[in-house]
Amino acid sequence: MAGFELFRIIHIIAGFLALVVFWIPIVTKKGGKAHNRVGWVYVISMAAVAVSALYMGVWRIGFDPDRTLASVSFAWFLIYISLLSSAMAWYGMRVLRFKKRVSAHRNPWDLLFPGLLFISSFFIGGYGYLIDSPLLNWFPLVGVFLGGTQLKYWLRPPATKMHWFFQHMSGMMGCCIATITAFTVFGAPRLLHLESVNPIIWFFPTIVITPVIVGMSVYYQKKFSKKPISPGK
Numbered sequence: 001m002a003g004f005e006l007f008r009i010i011h012i013i014a015g016f017l018a019l020v021v022f023w024i025p026i027v028t029k030k031g032g033k034a035h036n037r038v039g040w041v042y043v044i045s046m047a048a049v050a051v052s053a054l055y056m057g058v059w060r061i062g063f064d065p066d067r068t069l070a071s072v073s074f075a076w077f078l079i080y081i082s083l084l085s086s087a088m089a090w091y092g093m094r095v096l097r098f099k100k101r102v103s104a105h106r107n108p109w110d111l112l113f114p115g116l117l118f119i120s121s122f123f124i125g126g127y128g129y130l131i132d133s134p135l136l137n138w139f140p141l142v143g144v145f146l147g148g149t150q151l152k153y154w155l156r157p158p159a160t161k162m163h164w165f166f167q168h169m170s171g172m173m174g175c176c177i178a179t180i181t182a183f184t185v186f187g188a189p190r191l192l193h194l195e196s197v198n199p200i201i202w203f204f205p206t207i208v209i210t211p212v213i214v215g216m217s218v219y220y221q222k223k224f225s226k227k228p229i230s231p232g233k
Contacts, residue, residue, distance in 0.1 A: 003055075003059075004055075004056060004059050007051075007052040007055045007056055007059075008052070008056060010048055010052045011048070011049060011052035011053060011056065014045045014046075014048035014049045014052065015045075015049050015179070015182065015183065017041070017045045018042055018045040018046050018049060018179050019179060019180070019183060021038050021041050021042050021045070022042050022175075022176050022179060024038040024042075025038055025039040025042065025172070026173075026176075030165075039172070042172075042175075043089050043092075043093065046085050046086075046089050046175060046179065047086075047089070049082075049085065049179070049182075050082040050083075050085050050086045050089075051082075053078045053079065053081060053082035053182075054078075054079055054082045056075070056078060057075040057076065057078040057079035057082065058075075058079070060072065060074075060075035060078075061075045061076070069131065073127075073128075073131055073133050073135075073136060074185075074186075076124060076127060076136060077124075077135060077136055077139075077185065078182075078186075080120065080121075080124050080136075080139075080140065080143070081178055081181065081182045083113075083116060083117055083120060083143075084117060084142070084143055084146070084174075084178045085175050085178035085179065085182075086113060087113035087114055087116070087117040087146070087147065087150070088146065088171050088172070088174035088175035088177075088178060089171070089172070089175045090110075090113050091110075091113065091114065091150050091167070091171040091174075092167075092168050092169075092170075092171030092172040092174075092175060093168075093171075094107075094110050095153075095163075095164045095167040095168050095171065096164060096168055098110075098164070099163075099164030099165075101157075101158065102157060102158065103157050104154070104155050104156055104157055105154045105155070106154070106155070107154075110154055111151065111154060111155075113150075114146075114147040114148075114150035114151045114154070115147070115151065116147075117143045117146065117147035117150075118143065118144060118147030118148055118151065119147075120140075120143070121140035121141070121142075121143035121144045121147060122140070122144070124136055124140045124143075125137055125138070125140040125141070125144075128140070134202075135185065135202055138203075139181075139202060139203070142177070142206055146174055149170075150171075153167055161224065162220075162224050165220065165224075166217055166220070166221075169213065169216060169217070169220075170213055170217075173209055173212065173213045173216075174213075176205075176209060177205045177206050177209050177210075180205035180209070181202065181205045181206070184201050184202060184204060184205060185201075185202055
């Protein structure tokens with residue numbers, strides 16, 4: 001139990017830090033010092049969130065003597081969010097590492113996360129259907145889309161200029177979706193002393209941030225089209 005409490009504290013602190021800093025790389029100059037440094041703070045915070053969430057989820061399912069169907073279902077969601085945030089953060093970093101590629105990319109590590117995300121989404125969705133949990137039943141559709149999109153990007157040669165820039169942006173913004181979703185599902189009800197939250201709140205981060213991603217993509221596509229850019233830059 002002491003180990004669970006330690007990881008819970010780490011999870012809360014790292015999650016709060018991620019919530020505080022995630023917007024800074026979005027509004028600062030891309031590639032600038034603030035963007036890069038705060039971006040790494042966010043990535044490290046999310047790594048701590050993901051590891052602690054995985055530990056707490058596994059403990060709740062396999063070792064908690066007081067576990068209930070409700071606590072186990074939330075534990076599975078915790079594990080799933082851990083995988084989702086990890087996959088998006090890893091993807092956001094790795095597309096920069098291979099931004100100069102001109103052919104399909106089949107590094108096992110880069111296919112592992114989106115593959116796990118894609119496949120596990122069906123299992124979590126099926127589990128949610130069996131226990132009649134709208135959260136677990138419908139939210140994994142986000143993972144199906146994101147995991148499939150990542151696999152498609154890696155397994156095909158780049159087709160657009162500055163492809164890595166837009167994939168990095170979508171990856172890190174997708175990680176933001178996971179961060180805020182976890183807060184709305186677990187943190188907000190406790191802070192506001194609510195017994196339950198309308199399911200629409202669970203999808204609120206996705207509903208809000210997805211148009212932001214689209215808008216930023218359109219903005220930068222127009223910006224980049226105004227000046228010639230050599231391959232890989």
